[in-house]
Amino acid sequence: MSQYCTFALDGHVFGVPVSSVQEVLRSQDLTVVPLAPDEIAGLLNLRGQIVTMLELRARLGLPPREPDAPSVNVVVKSPDGSAVSLVVDEIGDVLAPSRDAFEAPPDTVPASIRSLVTRVCKLDTHLMLLLDTERAVTSEGMS
Amino acid sequence: MDGLDEIIGEFLVESHENLDQLDRDLIALERDPSSSTLLASVFRTIHTIKGTSGFLAFSILESVTHVGESLLARLRDGELALTPGLTSLLLEVVDAVRSLLTNIEHTGAEGTETYDGLVARLAAVLDGELPEDPAAPEADEAADETDSDEPAEEPAEESEHDLPAPATLGVVPARTDAADVPDTAAAEEPAEGRRSVADSTIRVDVALLDSLMNLVGELVLTRNQMLQRVATREDVELARTTHRLNLVAGELQESVMKMRLQQIDTLWSKLPRVVRDLSVQLGKSVELDMRGKETELDKTILEAVRDPLTHLVRNSIDHGIEKPDVRTAQGKPAHGTLSMRAFHEGGQVNIEITDDGAGIDPARLRDKAVSKGLMDRETAARLSDHEAVNLIFTPGFSTAEGVTNVSGRGVGMDVVRTNIERIGGAIDLSSEPGSGTTVRIRIPLTLAIIPALVVSAAGHRFAIPQVNLLELVRLDAAQAATAIESVHGSPVYRLRGRLLPLVDLRETLDLPGVERETTYVAVLKADNQQYGLVVDDILDTEEIVVKPLGTHLRQLPLYAGATIMGDGAVALILDATALARRAGMTPEAELGTLAAHGADASEDAASLLLVELGDGRRAAIPVAAVDRLEEIERGRIERAGHHEVVQHRGQILPLVRLDHVLHGDAGHQGLSTLQVVVCRQGEQQAGVVVNAILDIVEATLDARTPLDSTGGDGSAVVSGHVTELVDIAQVFAGLPSGDRLAWSA
Numbered sequence: 013m014s015q016y017c018t019f020a021l022d023g024h025v026f027g028v029p030v031s032s033v034q035e036v037l038r039s040q041d042l043t044v045v046p047l048a049p050d051e052i053a054g055l056l057n058l059r060g061q062i063v064t065m066l067e068l069r070a071r072l073g074l075p076p077r078e079p080d081a082p083s084v085n086v087v088v089k090s091p092d093g094s095a096v097s098l099v100v101d102e103i104g105d106v107l108a109p110s111r112d113a114f115e116a117p118p119d120t121v122p123a124s125i126r127s128l129v130t131r132v133c134k135l136d137t138h139l140m141l142l143l144d145t146e147r148a149v150t151s152e153g154m155s
Numbered sequence: 156m157d158g159l160d161e162i163i164g165e166f167l168v169e170s171h172e173n174l175d176q177l178d179r180d181l182i183a184l185e186r187d188p189s190s191s192t193l194l195a196s197v198f199r200t201i202h203t204i205k206g207t208s209g210f211l212a213f214s215i216l217e218s219v220t221h222v223g224e225s226l227l228a229r230l231r232d233g234e235l236a237l238t239p240g241l242t243s244l245l246l247e248v249v250d251a252v253r254s255l256l257t258n259i260e261h262t263g264a265e266g267t268e269t270y271d272g273l274v275a276r277l278a279a280v281l282d283g284e285l286p287e288d289p290a291a292p293e294a295d296e297a298a299d300e301t302d303s304d305e306p307a308e309e310p311a312e313e314s315e316h317d318l319p320a321p322a323t324l325g326v327v328p329a330r331t332d333a334a335d336v337p338d339t340a341a342a343e344e345p346a347e348g349r350r351s352v353a354d355s356t357i358r359v360d361v362a363l364l365d366s367l368m369n370l371v372g373e374l375v376l377t378r379n380q381m382l383q384r385v386a387t388r389e390d391v392e393l394a395r396t397t398h399r400l401n402l403v404a405g406e407l408q409e410s411v412m413k414m415r416l417q418q419i420d421t422l423w424s425k426l427p428r429v430v431r432d433l434s435v436q437l438g439k440s441v442e443l444d445m446r447g448k449e450t451e452l453d454k455t456i457l458e459a460v461r462d463p464l465t466h467l468v469r470n471s472i473d474h475g476i477e478k479p480d481v482r483t484a485q486g487k488p489a490h491g492t493l494s495m496r497a498f499h500e501g502g503q504v505n506i507e508i509t510d511d512g513a514g515i516d517p518a519r520l521r522d523k524a525v526s527k528g529l530m531d532r533e534t535a536a537r538l539s540d541h542e543a544v545n546l547i548f549t550p551g552f553s554t555a556e557g558v559t560n561v562s563g564r565g566v567g568m569d570v571v572r573t574n575i576e577r578i579g580g581a582i583d584l585s586s587e588p589g590s591g592t593t594v595r596i597r598i599p600l601t602l603a604i605i606p607a608l609v610v611s612a613a614g615h616r617f618a619i620p621q622v623n624l625l626e627l628v629r630l631d632a633a634q635a636a637t638a639i640e641s642v643h644g645s646p647v648y649r650l651r652g653r654l655l656p657l658v659d660l661r662e663t664l665d666l667p668g669v670e671r672e673t674t675y676v677a678v679l680k681a682d683n684q685q686y687g688l689v690v691d692d693i694l695d696t697e698e699i700v701v702k703p704l705g706t707h708l709r710q711l712p713l714y715a716g717a718t719i720m721g722d723g724a725v726a727l728i729l730d731a732t733a734l735a736r737r738a739g740m741t742p743e744a745e746l747g748t749l750a751a752h753g754a755d756a757s758e759d760a761a762s763l764l765l766v767e768l769g770d771g772r773r774a775a776i777p778v779a780a781v782d783r784l785e786e787i788e789r790g791r792i793e794r795a796g797h798h799e800v801v802q803h804r805g806q807i808l809p810l811v812r813l814d815h816v817l818h819g820d821a822g823h824q825g826l827s828t829l830q831v832v833v834c835r836q837g838e839q840q841a842g843v844v845v846n847a848i849l850d851i852v853e854a855t856l857d858a859r860t861p862l863d864s865t866g867g868d869g870s871a872v873v874s875g876h877v878t879e880l881v882d883i884a885q886v887f888a889g890l891p892s893g894d895r896l897a898w899s900a
Contacts, residue, residue: 014729041724043727045727048711049707056725060370060719062705090706096705103616
């Protein structure tokens with residue numbers, strides 16, 4: 013049974029496989045990159061390694077976070093081996109739903125999200141959208 | 156002899172490594188006799204040693220490896236099957252080779268032991284096998300035969316491999332026994348306490364070196380931060396510890412950097428062949444003279460200059476050095492000389508490639524630039540000879556009459572420059588028509604840690620590589636108000652008479668603007684063009700560790716990478732060339748900032764320098780006639796005859812008051828400095844004194860009147876003001892002719 017790290021984003025619950033998560037960071041000093049696309053929140057120094065922070069809301073076409081609203085960094089491994097940090101609203105629990113709880117995403121999921129959400133997991137109280145981390149962190153299709 | 160010693164040294168190091176591999180392979184092979192990859196690897200290793208020993212005339216080594224190789228060939232071809240007996244025979248070969256190598260290392264010769272017994276036994280195996288059909292039992296028998304020859308260790312070995320234990324276990328002691336054979340021991344005895352060649356060097360993965368370099372970089376940054384902190388405290392013990400940290404970090408950085416250094420000879424050693432082949436092909440005679448082969452530079456940089464260097468050498472031979480008959484006709488020796496020189500200077504590596512060939516004619520390059528539409532004739536004429544020959548680095552510039560298959564001088568020169576600049580280097584060409592060309596390349600020693608200037612804009616910190624930096628200028632509000640002017644709507648700063656285009660970092664990066672008390676300008680050089688980068692503050696110079704940006708940011712050319720500052724924050728490294736491009740500076744702008752505008756102007760639109768006269772009138776001077784702008788102190792004005800003159804750049808520059816020419820009131824009597832527009836007509840120069848320089852505009856002179864016939868060319872409406880058009884011929888009319896001026900100078 014796979015385990016998923018969950019986080020909240022604009023009222024949705026997203027999940028990524030625990031195995032792809034390197035670490036979770038609370039507030040960080042970030043360096044803004046002028047002229048960079050909206051999806052790029054900035055750069056952070058992770059023990060000597062420079063990590064690109066992706067604004068997951070912008071990546072998914074969700075409305076931007078309220079100014080001063082708290083955020084959390086979920087650092088995941090990108091396909092090329094470097095680390096990329098996904099900026100999310102709030103970190104959730106680690107869940108291990110059974111395999112048959114998953115379904116293909118329903119048509120009602122907005123198109124902007126559908127491209128990055130591979131599966132939907134039916135939990136007791138809400139749905140968990142399974143994020144395709146590889147696709148989420150690659151620069152393909154970014155504005 | 157040194158060369159040979161070096162070859163033998165390399166041979167020894169390589170062979171020792173190979174032998175260790177051979178031990179492992181043979182033992183693995185015994186466990187898995189069917190593995191053809193292992194057999195091939197063993198065969199290759201022995202074959203390599205055999206080949207090199209034959210080349211170096213080590214005949215005993217050659218004979219031992221030869222029979223070993225034959226046996227392996229038999230195994231490889233499936234004519235023999237590997238048995239433990241054969242394996243120990245092969246291991247004996249390995250030991251014999253090892254002991255021979257030890258002798259060679261210590262005495263320079265193979266020694267007296269000839270290994271005839273071993274060779275004979277191997278030969279017997281080979282001979283005994285040939286007529287027989289069933290390979291496997293024969294091999295065992297052969298091994299048994301040979302065992303009886305050596306009573307001391309072989310029986311032990313024999314009994315070992317009769318045991319059911321894994322074969323590898325049985326073989327290892329046999330090998331150790333073999334190593335104790337008296338001749339081996341005797342050879343090793345005197346070597347006690349001495350490090351063998353194989354032990355004194357180690358091969359390291361370049362990626363590991365890179366990561367080490369990175370870590371050292373971090374350490375250096377941390378040290379920098381420590382040093383800053385400690386300076387403000389009064390803790391003696393801490394200061395002492397930090398001092399030691401400082402020394403250790405410095406030495407460590409140096410050592411790690413040295414590990415990555417390679418002699419330029421690794422690159423140069425290929426050039427004599429290139430030169431020879433090319434000169435034969437082209438029917439030329441060229442002598443190659445190389446100096447500074449031992450100059451060391453970083454491995455990555457070495458890789459980066461490989462292609463540019465080869466290209467330059469080919470160019471020199473193809474286009475620089477003439478054919479022997481042409482050379483003798485010109486009184487030069489029939490054979491040309493291509494000299495290459497490498498040396499360290501100021502933390503950088505200099506490489507010079509000089510040929511004593513035909514050189515490059517600047518006039519031809521000027522013509523070429525005009526015919527290619529890169530600039531107009533006046534701009535081209537204004538270039539110095541040195542600037543003109545460096546046009547060769549402009550993209551799409553070829554002066555070769557016919558591009559040969561060897562190289563077209565110019566075809567790849569822009570690529571050469573791009574490659575050199577990509578690693579933070581610079582390239583410059585100087586040429587004396589008729590006597591030769593010199594290309595100078597300056598490249599940094601290493602890329603990983605570079606000195607940089609840290610600046611700030613809108614609260615962001617940025618690093619600018621020091622190689623791009625020429626100087627820093629600080630202007631207070633009052634100075635900025637007068638010294639920063641507008642040309643064609645773009646701000647420019649007059650830096651010692653030259654117009655320096657300004658690029659505002661805030662504007663370029665789309666950051667919020669600000670009213671500045673003080674203007675800081677970093678004068679940068681990129682792609683041979685200069686510009687001033689306006690920043691909020693200039694912070695410090697620091698050694699920074701360059702880190703690449705993630706894939707998401709690669710499409711932003713403005714940043715050359717990122718670095719971690721002393722306080723742990725990330726700062727972006729600016730790419731000076733990309734900044735200039737983004738700010739709208741084209742490479743052509745380097746060819747004369749002012750004249751570039753003139754070149755753009757179409758027939759009916761004129762490019763005009765707007766000036767103000769004493770009584771508030773405006774006048775316009777055709778930009779094409781303007782050489783440069785100067786500020787001259789009133790005190791420097793002298794008189795020669797009826798003319799006001801000023802000594803300038805070793806010449807006497809006559810001054811013309813534009814007010815006088817246009818019959819106006821001189822309004823600048825009280826000023827201590829004069830604004831001078833240096834104009835040119837033919838060979839003659841004159842300084843036109845005006846009250847203020849306003850702007851450069853492109854104007855269509857439609858609304859035009861011949862109203863003032865006093866000294867101008869009529870009037871027109873320019874930028875909403877009636878402006879008098881200055882007739883340059885009229886300005887020069889009052890001056891003595893060029894000849895007499897030259898004489899008076």
